[in-house]
Structures are given as C-alpha cells and as structure tokens.
Amino acid sequence: MDEFELIDRYFARVGAARGDVVLGVGDDAALLRVPEGHELVACTDTLVDGRHFPRGTRGDDVGWRALAVNLSDIAAMGATPAWATLALTLPSVDEEWLEGFVSGFSQLALAHQVALVGGDTTKGPLTVSVQLLGYVPSGTALRRHGARVGDLVYVTGWPGDAAAGLALLEGRLAGQGASRGALEGKFRRPEPRVAFGARLRGVASACIDVSDGLAADLGRLAAASGVGAIIRAAELPLSRALFALAGEARAREFALGGGDDYELLFTVPPSARAALAAATGAAGAPACHCIGEIVAGRAVRVLGERGELPVPRGWDHFAT
Amino acid sequence: MDEFELIDRYFARVGAARGDVVLGVGDDAALLRVPEGHELVACTDTLVDGRHFPRGTRGDDVGWRALAVNLSDIAAMGATPAWATLALTLPSVDEEWLEGFVSGFSQLALAHQVALVGGDTTKGPLTVSVQLLGYVPSGTALRRHGARVGDLVYVTGWPGDAAAGLALLEGRLAGQGASRGALEGKFRRPEPRVAFGARLRGVASACIDVSDGLAADLGRLAAASGVGAIIRAAELPLSRALFALAGEARAREFALGGGDDYELLFTVPPSARAALAAATGAAGAPACHCIGEIVAGRAVRVLGERGELPVPRGWDHFAT
Numbered sequence: 001m002d003e004f005e006l007i008d009r010y011f012a013r014v015g016a017a018r019g020d021v022v023l024g025v026g027d028d029a030a031l032l033r034v035p036e037g038h039e040l041v042a043c044t045d046t047l048v049d050g051r052h053f054p055r056g057t058r059g060d061d062v063g064w065r066a067l068a069v070n071l072s073d074i075a076a077m078g079a080t081p082a083w084a085t086l087a088l089t090l091p092s093v094d095e096e097w098l099e100g101f102v103s104g105f106s107q108l109a110l111a112h113q114v115a116l117v118g119g120d121t122t123k124g125p126l127t128v129s130v131q132l133l134g135y136v137p138s139g140t141a142l143r144r145h146g147a148r149v150g151d152l153v154y155v156t157g158w159p160g161d162a163a164a165g166l167a168l169l170e171g172r173l174a175g176q177g178a179s180r181g182a183l184e185g186k187f188r189r190p191e192p193r194v195a196f197g198a199r200l201r202g203v204a205s206a207c208i209d210v211s212d213g214l215a216a217d218l219g220r221l222a223a224a225s226g227v228g229a230i231i232r233a234a235e236l237p238l239s240r241a242l243f244a245l246a247g248e249a250r251a252r253e254f255a256l257g258g259g260d261d262y263e264l265l266f267t268v269p270p271s272a273r274a275a276l277a278a279a280t281g282a283a284g285a286p287a288c289h290c291i292g293e294i295v296a297g298r299a300v301r302v303l304g305e306r307g308e309l310p311v312p313r314g315w316d317h318f319a320t
Numbered sequence: 321m322d323e324f325e326l327i328d329r330y331f332a333r334v335g336a337a338r339g340d341v342v343l344g345v346g347d348d349a350a351l352l353r354v355p356e357g358h359e360l361v362a363c364t365d366t367l368v369d370g371r372h373f374p375r376g377t378r379g380d381d382v383g384w385r386a387l388a389v390n391l392s393d394i395a396a397m398g399a400t401p402a403w404a405t406l407a408l409t410l411p412s413v414d415e416e417w418l419e420g421f422v423s424g425f426s427q428l429a430l431a432h433q434v435a436l437v438g439g440d441t442t443k444g445p446l447t448v449s450v451q452l453l454g455y456v457p458s459g460t461a462l463r464r465h466g467a468r469v470g471d472l473v474y475v476t477g478w479p480g481d482a483a484a485g486l487a488l489l490e491g492r493l494a495g496q497g498a499s500r501g502a503l504e505g506k507f508r509r510p511e512p513r514v515a516f517g518a519r520l521r522g523v524a525s526a527c528i529d530v531s532d533g534l535a536a537d538l539g540r541l542a543a544a545s546g547v548g549a550i551i552r553a554a555e556l557p558l559s560r561a562l563f564a565l566a567g568e569a570r571a572r573e574f575a576l577g578g579g580d581d582y583e584l585l586f587t588v589p590p591s592a593r594a595a596l597a598a599a600t601g602a603a604g605a606p607a608c609h610c611i612g613e614i615v616a617g618r619a620v621r622v623l624g625e626r627g628e629l630p631v632p633r634g635w636d637h638f639a640t
Contacts, residue, residue, distance in 0.1 A: 029394060044405040086364075131364055131407075
C-alpha cells in the first residue's frame, strides 16, 4: 500500500461534513470559506511519540489527543473550530493502529464539527502535527495580553488530574480503582473547553490554555499583559480523585506544575463578575474557580497558609 | 534555553510583515484577515530527515525546502500564499543549524511575502511540517479534475534536474563542474512557480505540482479527471546539464520518474492556447513545454520513437 492509497482509505472522510469546505482532501490544497465579518484563527501543535504521550499509547488516544491540544488553543482564543490538516509521520503502516487513530480523531472532530481537509503522510519516527483553523467575529478574540491589576484569575475544571493520570500510567504514582480510572481518563482524553471559551468573549480580559502547567502558563499570560499574579494555594480546585491518590501537598504540586490539563486559565475584571456568572451558569459549562488575582509587578507567586510556596517552572519541551 | 525562549528568539519575526496579520506568533493562535470575495487555501507538507532530504543537509536548505514544497502546492491551485505555521521537531537545540534554518525559510518567505504566524517547537527526531495558507478569488482555483480529452499537457521548467541533483549528492550519479552545480542547486533550492500558477487561472483546465515524478503526478491528475494521458518522450524538456551528465536515456528516466521537481504540470484546452501564450510571455514566466495530450481511458502512456516506454511508478513514501 502506498501513501496515496493510505490517505484515500483513511483520511478522505474524517470528521464532520461542512458546507464551507469547497474542496477537501485529495487535491494540492483545500479550499475553504471563512464567514464574512470574521477573522481566521490558525494554530498548530505537534505530538512526538514517547514525549507527549507514553510509547505504546493506543492509536485512538493519540488521534483524540492530537486534535484536542489544538482545539484547546482555539478555545483559548474564544474561537469556533472548523477545519484541520494533519501531518502524520509513521514508522510503518500498521492498519490497526491507523484505524484506531482515525477513530479517536474523528470522534472528537465530530463532537466539534471539525472537517479534516488535508494532510501529508510520511514515513519516519511517529510524530503527529495537526493544524487547526477556525474563526471568530472580528475584533472579539481572547488574547493573553489584556489582564489588568485587580482582575481575578479563574481556571476551569480540575488542574493536576491529567498530570496525575500520566504519573499513574508511568508508575510514578500508585493507586487503584475509580480514582485511578478517573485520573488516567483525564490524561488519555482531554476535553478542550471550546464552547466555554466562546462564552468568555466580552467577559475575560485575557485567556490562555493550560498545557505546560498552571503556574507556568499564568506566568506567560502575566508576562504578555505586563503584570504579576498571585495564586492562593487554598483556592486551588483539587479533585476528589487527585486528593485521594496523591494527598494534599502532592496534589497541589500536580495542579500547579503538572501540565496536560487543557483547561482555560483566564482573568476577569471585577466589573464582569455578573457576566461570568451567566457564562458559568449556562448548560454544559465546566466547573470554574477563582484561584487568585492580578497584581503589579512581573512575578507569579503562590501564597499558602503559612507564607509563599515554591512556583513550579512548568514543562520544558527540551529538557532531557 | 527552553522551548519558549527558542521560539521567541528565532521565530517571532520570520518572513514578511503583513497588514492582514491581526495577531502573529506568541499567543495560543494567530488571527488573520482573508480578503472578501476570496476562498481560503490550506495545505501542509512534512519533511523527514534522511527521507525527504539527505541526513546532514544544511539548515538553510531545509528551511527553504520546507516552505518551497508548500508554496508549490499553493502555486498548483493558482492561489496567493500569505501565512505559514511551522511545526519543528528537533533532536536538540543546535543554534547554528537553527539560524541557518530560519535564514533559508525567511529568504523564500520574503520573496513570496509570506508571514510566519505560529508554530510549535518540540524535541524529537528531525521533522519539519509547514502549513501554508493563502487565498484565491472565489471559484477560480485550479484543481486536478478539470482535464478533458483533447487538452494539451504542459510542464514548466526542466523536470528531472532535481532528481539528478539528489543522485549526485548521494553518489548514484557522477559528474563535476557547472552541470553538477546546476543540478544540485535545483535539488537544494527548488523555485516554486507561484506567480505563474496565478497566471494559469482561467487558462489551465487542471493543474498539479510535480513532487513525486512527472508520470506519477500526471497519473493523479488524469485519475482525478477520469481520463488518460499520453506523454511524447521526444517532447520532454531535458536540460543541457542533465543531458550532459546522465545521457539521453537516463535523463528521460529522471524527467519521468525522478520527483522533487516542484514544477507545474497542467492541461490546456486547444481553445486556450492564445491565453497560455500570453501567460508564458509575461516577464519572469518559466520555460513551459507541451509534452503530450489528454486521451480517453485511464492510463498514462509514454510514447517513444520506437513504441511505448515503461512508465515509472513515482516515489512511494512508504517503500523501504
């Protein structure tokens, strides 16, 4: 089977069918219609075998993850995802793995009405790059740089769960039963906050998705905005499963520094609290907690009950 | 140096500055303005070390190539390139190689007014995926599927030169002097036919870029159009350098099956020959030769002076 048969077989009909796809997989490029009055939103994220997921991860989990990490970037802009291209490098054609990959990718693509419109399949060490395109009403996208002193800092969901799930998979954390299953599930199948990101337009002053660790990503948001931030350790949302398996101190470490959460971290001016309440009260909205505030300066500090706690540095993609 | 410093240092200001980039590198996604009345054009191509270029290739040649192969896809649609995202996987941070990479990428990006608007840098085996975005007036894009029986088949430039250049670099072909330099240069620095592709809108009935070999890519165009094609071997343009180093028979093999040309292969109805003459007569237009015609059936056949010649199958990305 050559590359082209492979692409035809697996990728010609992946994800949603969309009326704004003039031409999809199978030509030199795709032709797409961006709605009038909207800006195009473009991002890309790569997964490397053994680095962004454990070696031996099932194809369906890799397919889901490759799209999820990009959907999370689109969510952090408050945008609507629409079209994806896929650059898939494979050591060999393993049909069972490929079918799993397509199934996991498609499942999430259908949930978010994303069409796969192009791709390139090459031979080499397992690497998956997805480029995701979407759109947002002109001038309304969320950015990292709008936080002001006095804004409140919020995070969706239960940060640290996914990092603890990975630690369980890699044997760095022990535990069994429902808690283990819940945490591993959070790592294996991150749920990007796409609908909620769109609801934050006009509410949040700045937004970023948590991929490298809550403290490190808050540091990026603060740096882009030219401000500092305080996280109150006591306000960090810790899931019951994380608390049960890791204990409070280690659970906080996972929550602050773990990465792989794909939650939204955002700031809200005090005047927009009512608007935020409306957004979080909408059907299907994720849990959302105020964990601190924006302050003058440049640093991110974590305040515990007995003083300042060390700030995890976040995941360095080039550390060995 | 962590990933983010690396991105900031090398990628924040790569390529052209464009007024339609609302937000570029440095947030979760880029924000871009597609002109009204246009369709968005999106493609992606991946280069794997040792597979799409020889191991040890200089960074500047890899950077140029990564953009060139994508520009060639945009050219084959008759579209205008605008914005790129880059997914770069590196085994380590080699600043000299990276500086070369950025320099080669930028040189070509500036020549075609492409802005780098986002990217993801990860650690792993050297792999480069570029996603290129552009636009085309709605309804005017060139596609693969419009060829009709009786249309003439044309190719730009001198197919086979790049494949012979690679053969020289890999020691599969011998030769020295200016011819060697010319052929190696055609492999190292392909010149995508972007301006000429745009001139083919309204002229060509179908178009594809030659990346896997002229005969194989003509086969794809023919299959998409539901037709067959004849290539007249005597009409194949063979460069003086290729002829000098490879001799006629092997030169034809390179031209028909070699790949890596990034020339445009297109069909023109006999009624559009005057329009084609206007396009090829424009300043800066590449050489352009009629090499055959579209016929009924499904096959691509190569006709020599003494009958039919074998048709090279094209490069299989998964062959070992």
